[in-house]
Every structure is written in structure tokens, then in C-alpha cells.
Amino acid sequence: MSYDGAATSGKRRTSSEGGRVESQPLLDELAVDAYRSALRTGVFIDEEIAAELGEDRARIAEVREALQDLRLLSPGSGGAAVPLDPEVVEVELIAPLEMSVARQRRQIAGIHRQLNTLSTLYRSVERHHGADVSIRVLDNAAEVRREIDLARHRCVKERMSLQPGGGRSAPLLQQDLVQTQELLRRGVRVRTLYQHTARSSLTTRSYVAQICEAGAEVRTSAELSERLIVYDRHTAFVPKERKGSAPPGAAVVTDPTLVAYLCRSFETAWQVGRPFTSTEPADQQQVSAELRSSILRLMAMGLKDEVIARRLGMAARTCRRYISALMTELGATSRFQAGVLIGRQAVEGGTDGGPGGVPADEEIAVHK
Structure with missing residues (x-):
């Protein structure tokens, strides 16, 4: 059997990705198999472990050192290292962490006590001076x-x-x-x-x-x-x-x-x-229709492109592309004419069902 990678050192390592902190394993698969083999024979001999697992002796020597760093093997050369009890290692590794956690909890409790006292004092003075207004x-x-x-x-x-x-x-x-x-x-x-x-x-x-x-x-x-x-x-x-x-x-x-x-x-x-997270076509079409309807209504009010863009949370350049497409659909050659046509549609009750939507590749362009 062949293995990739090396035994992990006894020192714990952490990595942070996407806000999560994950602990690296103490030992890799090869180290676990080597420790298991040593338990069966009662002794860790590099040559025998390497032959049994089909690994290079240099790799097994690295594994032995990692196990010795964790105190899972007795100190000494590869000739006669003896497997030791993992529960002892667990106590040695966990005890300092538990002490650190307990110390931090005491610090947190002390901060709560002191600041809660000050907070009560602050609120009483705040009310006394009439600062607690609506x-x-x-x-x-x-x-x-x-x-x-x-x-x-x-x-x-x-x-x-x-x-x-x-x-x-x-x-x-x-x-x-x-x-x-x-x-x-x-x-x-x-x-x-x-x-x-x-x-x-x-x-x-x-x-x-x-x-x-x-x-x-x-x-x-x-x-x-x-x-x-x-x-x-x-x-x-x-x-x-x-x-x-x-x-x-x-x-x-x-x-x-x-x-x-x-x-x-x-x-x-x-x-x-x-x-926001809906992927239903009906919802996507409705979003596009609502945005288009808002642009038409704001155009009919005579607002400038920059004002319309600000009201709808989009870049002015994107807003101009929308307006240009809508004017083409309306058959208008000027903003004034577009306003007249939109107003006429509103009177006829056809504002929401007016010209077709903005082309799909123009829908909701990037704000920035």
C-alpha cells in the first residue's frame, strides 16, 4: 500500500477560509497505520514497519519522529521505540487549552461585571439629564x-x-x-x-x-x-x-x-x-417589468437621467441605456416626445402593458 504526504507534526495548525477555522489532524493516514502496526508487535522498528506498509524507510523514519514528538512512541532511535498510551497525550494537549479557555472566561466575566456597573451608572445619569429622549x-x-x-x-x-x-x-x-x-x-x-x-x-x-x-x-x-x-x-x-x-x-x-x-x-x-434568491422565471420577469415600469413613470415625471438612476440605485450610464431602449420601443425621437407618448399610454391605461421589456442582455446591469 502506498501513501501520499507526510506525517503531521505534533504541533497543531489552523487555517481560516470563509470565516471558518479548521484544525489540521494530528496524524495522517500513514502515521495511524504505522502506530497500529507497532501496537500489534509491541515495538516500532523502522525496517519492519516499512516492509509491512510498503513504504520507503526514510518516510517511516519521518513518521516515527512525528509519533515521538506527540509522545505516542518512547524516545530513542528506530531500533526499539515502544508505543505509549494516547490518553496521556490527550491530557497533555488538552490541559493547556482548557486552562486558556477558563482564563478567558474569567476575563469575560470580569469585563461584564465592571461594564454592567458603569452602564447602570451611565443610564441613570443620562435619564437625570434628560438625554433619554424619544x-x-x-x-x-x-x-x-x-x-x-x-x-x-x-x-x-x-x-x-x-x-x-x-x-x-x-x-x-x-x-x-x-x-x-x-x-x-x-x-x-x-x-x-x-x-x-x-x-x-x-x-x-x-x-x-x-x-x-x-x-x-x-x-x-x-x-x-x-x-x-x-x-x-x-x-x-x-x-x-x-x-x-x-x-x-x-x-x-x-x-x-x-x-x-x-x-x-x-x-x-x-x-x-x-x-432575492428566487430563480423562478416568473419572478425574474416580474423584476424586469417593475424596473422598466419605474423608469417609464419617472421619465413621464420629467426627471433627468441622473435623478432616475439615483432613485433606482443604478449607474447613470446604465440608466441611459434603459431609456434609449425604451425610447426606441416607443418610437420617440426626443425625451419630450417620449413623455407625451408615456402620458398618452397612462391615460389609456396602458402604461404597465406598453412596449416590450428591455432586451435581456441589458437587464439590471452592474451598479458599480
């Missing part, structure tokens, strides 16, 4: 992030969010992936609504596939009014108007009436959304 406006993006982290940490039932603007950046999604998976592990229901144009982003599709596999629910809609995050139907985050490229601040809303209104608005948008 609407707080935070101008600093870092403060907003801290408040969102706190709300997420306290969340026990549900997080719902509206995420307009098409596909999102890879670093942002990677950070949110870890946080969302942590919520799902705690049994929190997670629902997110994107715009249809987010479907064209490979990064966003990969992120959605991972969180949906873990239990999240994601849908898309042609238009979304604003970004919104609500935790436990108790705390809502509404962004301030963006000015320039800097991240905007946000209003933290805890007023029950306002939060309930925001939740109803979310539910209304959620009910008409299309499942």
Missing part, C-alpha cells in the same frame, strides 16, 4: 455606528432594514455578514429589502446567499425611499440627508408611535418585494 439626532457617523452596535447587541427578536442604492461594497458586506450571522445564531429574525438593481452585484448576491442559508430573509423592490434599520420594533435609525461624500449622521428614534409607523412602512414595502 428622538436623538447624531451628527457624527462614529456615534451612529456605536449606537447601532449597542442596539444590535441588545436585539433579541427582529432586525428589519431597507437598503437602497443597488449593490454594496465588499468590505461593508463582509463586516455585516459577521454581524448578521451572529444575530441569526441568537435566534433573531433578520429581514432586509434591497432595490432590484442590487441583484446585478456579484458581491451582494454572494452575501445574500450566505445569510439566507443561515436563515435570513431578503427581498428586492424597484424603488426604496430611504435607508432604515429597526431593532426589535423599538429602536429605529433614520439617516440624515447626505451632504458631500462624508457618511451622514442619523436620528435614533425610540418614540413608540413613530417606530410603529416606520415598521408599517417597512411591512408595506416588504409585502410587494420579490425574493
